[in-house]
Amino acid sequence: MKLRNLSFCLCFFLISFAIQAQKEIQKAIQTQFILAEDGSTIELDEGRFEINTTLSLEGKKNITIKGKGIGKTVLDFANQTDGAEGIRLSNLKDVTLQDLSVLNAAGDAVKAMNVKGVKFIRVETAWEGKPKASNGAYGLYPVMCKDVFIQGCIARGASDAGIYVGQSKNIVVKESIAKENVAGIEIENSQNAEVYDNIATGNTGGILVFDLPDLVQKKGGNVKVYENVIEANNYKNFAPKGNIVGKVPPGTGVLILATSDVEVYKNVIKDNRSMGVGVISYYLTENPINDKEYYPYPTNISIRENVFERKSQKATSQGRFGKMYRFVLRFGKDVPFIQWDGITDEDNKDWVLCVEDNTNATFANLDAENNFENVSREMVECER
Template identity: 40%
Template sequence: MKNSFIQALTLLVLFTVFVCSCNSKKSEEETYKTQLSFKPGEETKILEAFLTIKDSTSILLKEGVYHFENLSMALLKHIAIKGEGKDKTILDFSSQKQGGEGIRITDVKGFIIEGMTIRDSKGDLIKINKSRDIIIRDLNATWKTADSTSGGYAIYPVLCKKVLIENCYAKGSSDAGIYVGQSDSIVVKNCRAEKNVAGCEIENSTNAEVFDNEFYNNTAGFLIFDLPGLSKKGGNVKAYNNNFHDNNFKNFAKAGSFGTAWGVGNAAPGSGVIILATSNIELYNNKIINNNSSAITIASGFAVDENAAKKINNNYFPISKNINIHDNTLKMGNAFPKPVYIHHIGQLLVGIEQKLNAQDAKRKNKRIPLIMYDGISTNILTKGTKVNPDGICIKQNEENIFVNADFLNISTPEKWAPNTDVSAFICK
C-alpha cells in the first residue's frame, strides 16, 4: 500500500512538471502576436520577412543550412529569432562580399536570438546597436580560420542596456569573440571563446558581471577597457568563477588595430586578464592558469598613449582605479609563448623578466611575476608621491605575485627600476 502511494505520488509530480514545462513553452510563444517559420531554401522569404517584420514577432528557422549575405532589422519591439539548436540551424554568411555585419539589429526593444550557429561573415557576425532587453543565448558565432581575414567581432552588442549573453561560443574573431561596448547592465555567463585575439572584452561599459565562462587559446583571455573618445565611461565590473587558461595564441588583429595607440593589437600573446584605464573592478575566484606572459595586467592609458592626459573628460580617465583582485588561482608556465617575441608589448614583458632577474641574483631564472602593474598612477597628474593612490588591492597567496613595472622610465634604461614590492598594494 505504501509503495503504491509513493509510486502514485511520483507519477503525479512528474506529470505536473511535464505540464508546467509545456505550458511555460506555450505561454512564451503566445506572447508573440505573430509566429513565422521557415526552412532552408526559403532565404528570399526570410529576407523579405526581416524587411517587413512587425512588433511582437517570433521567427523560427528550422534545422538546416541557410545562405545569406546579410540580415537586418530596425525600430522594433518584442522580436525573437530562434533556431532548432546550435548544431542544427546554421546561418552561413561566407558569400558576403564586403564588411559590415552578417546580422545587424538596430534600435530594438526586447530582442532574443538563440539556438543556432552563425558563421564566416566578412565583417562582424552579429551586431546589436542601440537596443535594450537583449538575450543572446545558445549561439555559436565562428569563423573557420582564425586570422586577419576574419571579422572583428563575433557577438557585438554596443550602446545597449540590459544584455544577457549565455551559453554562447565564439571562435576566430580578429578582435574580440564576445564584445560588449558602451552598454549598461550586462551578464556574460556559461560562454566559451577560443582562437580570438580577445576572448571577451567589456569596453566602456558599466554594471557587468562575467561568470562561469571559459576563455582559452586566445591571444588574451579577458579584457576590461576604457578607451577615449567614446560616449560612455565604463566601470563596476565583476568577474568571478571563470576559467581563463592557455591564452598564448598569436595576435592576428587587423592592420587597422595592430600597433595603433588603442587597438587590440596591443594585447600581448600570453595574457590572461588585461585591465586598462577603467575603475571599480573586482576579479575573484577565477582560475587564471598557463597564460604565459602575464596572468593579470593592470595598466593605464599612458601605457599605450603618451597623450592620454589630453583626452580626459567626463567619459574617460586614463588611470585604472579601485581594482580589487582576490582569491584567484594564478599559475604560469615555464616560458613565454613564442609569439610574444615578435609583439611590441610582448617584448616589454620579456624585458621586465630579464631586468628583474639581472638586478636580483636571488631570483635566478624566475618567471615574470603573475600580476604586472605598469606603475603609472594619478601621481602623474597630481604631482603627488603616494605609493598606491588609486586603490589597487591584491589578496593572493602565490609567490612571485607582483611587479611594478615602472613604465614611466622603461624607455630610459639608466632610470628604469621595476620592483616586486607588493606591500603597499595588499588589501587592508
C-alpha cells in the same frame, strides 16, 4: 555516351535546383525579419543556409529569433556580397537571439546597436579555418546597449574580440566559451558588468577590461570578472594593424586598461605565458591622447582569491604594449602572474590596486612611471 550526358544533365539540374532553393530560403528569412511584428517569434529551421546579405531587424519590440540549436541552424555568410554584418539588430527593445550558429560573416557576425534589452542565448559565432586578420572583428557585438545578457554562447576566430560589449550598461556574460580570438571576452567603456562562469582559452588575451579615448561613453566601471577559467591564451596576435588589441601580447590572461572599479576574483588563471593579470594605464600603449575628457589611469582594482598556475617558460615577445612588455621579457622564465605598470595619478586620492588571498600569486610593480628604475616584486596589499 548517352548515359554520361544524362548523368551530367541530372547533376546540373540538381545543382541548379539547390541554388534556387537556397535563394528562396534566404528570401524567406529576410522577409521574416522585415515583416516581423512587435511580440512575434521568427522561427528558423534546422539546416545550413547560405546567406549573401546582412539580415537586419530594426525598430521593433519584443522579438525572438530562434533556431533549432548551435550547429543545427547554421547561417553561413561565406559568400556574403552585401552588408557589413551577418545579423544587425538596431533601435530595438527586448530582442532575443537564440539557438543558432552564424558563420563566416564578411564583417561582424552579430551586431546589436542602440538596443534596450538584448539577449544572446546559445548562439555560436565563428569563422571557419585558421584564424586570420581578414576575419570579422567581432563575434557577438552589442554596442551602446542597455541590459545585455549573454549565456551559453561560443565565439571563435574574431580578429578583435569574440564576445565584445562596448559603451553599454547593465551586462551579464555567463557560461560561454571564447576561443581562438584575439580577445576572448572584452568589456570596453561599459558600466555594471558581470563576467562569470566562462571559459576563455586559446585566445591571444583571455578577458580584457578597457577604457579607451574618443568614444561617446567615456568612462566604464563596476566590472566583476569571477569564477572563470582563463587558460592557455597564447595564440598569436592576428589583429589587423592599427587595432588597439594588436598590442596585446600572446599569453595574456586578464588585462585591465585605464578603467576603474574592477574586481577579478575566484578565477582559475593558468598557463598564460606573458601574464595572469595585467593592470596598466593608457600611457603604456604609447598612443597619443587627444580626448580631453578621457581619464587614462586605472583606479580601484581588486585582484583576490584567484588560483594561478603556469609552466616555467619565457613570456612571448609579440604584440607588446610599449615598454612594459620589452621589460617583462627580462624576467626570463620567472614571469610574475600579476603585473602593474606603477603609473599613478598624483591628483587622484583613490586607491589603485588591492591584491590579496590569491593562490600561487607572484607580483611585479614595473615602476614604468620612473622608467623602470625601481622594479619591485613585493606583493601589493591594497596599494593606496
